[in-house]
Amino acid sequence: MPALTDLTIAGALAGLAKGEYSSRELTEAHLSAMEAGRLLNAFITETPELAIEMATASDARRGKGEAGLLEGIPLGIKDLFCTEGVLTTAGSHILDGFAPPYESTVTANLWRAGAVMLGKLNMDEFAMGSSNTTSYHGHVRNPWRGRGDNRELVPGGSSGGSAAAVAARMAMGATGTDTGGSIRQPAAFTGLVGIKPTYGRCSRWGIVAFASSLDQAGPLCRSVEDAALMLQVMAGHDPKDSTSVDLPVPDYRAGLGKGVKGLRIGVPKEYRADGMDGGIEKLWAKGAGWLKAAGAEIVEISLPHTKYALPTYYIIAPAEASSNLARYDGVRFGLRLPGETLDQMYENTRAAGFGPEVKRRVLIGTYVLSAGYYDAYYVRAQKLRSLILRDFTTAFEKVDAILTPATPTAAFAVGERMDDPIAMYLNDVFTVPVNLAGLPGISVPSGLSDKGLPLGLQLIGKAFDEATLLRVARSLEEAAQFTARPEGLA
């Protein structure tokens, strides 16, 4: 039998059901792995006592025949989700000591299904970043290393702690959030499956807000089936989030085996970036070949406004962030620095509490929303957003899903691209359009770079058609046979 930490969620559920091991044993194995893997800095807060308590309760429920969909499965939670009574920092100094008196809807759904919390995962500050180097709690290390290259690599971001923990077998799965690629990019950098569902599929209630019209929660897992299982539980209508959609959540796992025969898969000619890794271009063609061999029809499509997605995003996301982050004022929660006047208190608190990338984005957002610039920047960006959505809507008249690379390169070294914000933003060139259009996207580990680092392909689906997306992802996963693991994990 494989080590307990090597099991997939689906595999562990089967073993738990057969009584081969208890949730407590499974949880303890992961707590040991967390302890052994502390060098990765994946967790901001470990909650071992709570985990044991939840696992013990889970075993008792299972004993009474009351097992939920994720009964007994130990998970990590991105530190952007409010967890009742447990420190929630959003990776920022300004939320020092904040222990929410309430639980986010998504995590409440997971606990109701029987899952066990291992702790809170490191992330870029307020989910702003693509390398997990902007966290107040220090950068996260990618468990992967390049062949013949001993440099520390970034795990991607902003859900970098989630990605590192699941890739290093410290958690069976983890929650992430994705505003411009923050689930799919770290998943691609660490050899995981990461899905950002359709905007409105998961409730945003209790998730620290970054850009409200773009943020969505989703899982990072080691298989498509696991992602389907976790999404099943995380998704659903919530009256507490007026943008959460009241639609039934289909049984995602049930449809996974249907294959891709007869489906039309679009390949957009505009998804070729400057500086794109040659290996990724080859992998993309290979991926199309796999789906074709499995019975899908490959169709070339055009998404003509793709090149404008990133600059559009870097107006809309900072604008919304500047508004959302106005709440950090030193009065109601978190850090407070003294000041002679109320304004000085605000200014001192926010100067000390926010890191450089967050300040940049709050300032850009404030600027593009300010009198005299609102129409030129913000309204124009909203119009571009309409055009980007229209590109997808037109494409989806001809195809059922779209295949693209997930990222332009494999994971890069800690310290690279740090002095140029735009070079960092380019990481998300293939993922950002999906958030702007509100569509679901999934990153599937599909191959290795010439240095032996994981590379991901992205599939984009129609709104609320995660079922088809997961089904195509499963087909890709079967063909890719990605079995590589980070070095250092025997």
Place this chain on the structure above:
Amino acid sequence: MSLDREAVRHIATLARIRVSDAEADALVGELGQILAWVEQLGEVDVAGVEPMTSVVARHLPRRADEVTDGGMRDRVLLNAPEAVLGFFTVPKVVE
């Protein structure tokens, strides 16, 4: 559109973030670079295009106008850095 140090200071005041002179000088370059990069949106003809203001719901759902929450003053104040006698406190704002 290029920014100067005064413009950066003005934005920082609007955002209620104190910036030192050295920070303001660095931000002139950083913010200027980002703004110059987003200028490329100007080349797109957006005549007649409606701004996208909503991702999903065109009509916000309504609920019954009932009190569903409240009566939890102490929990609301639980995380306040300085709370006194059931209130948030701030520096004096009235002379």
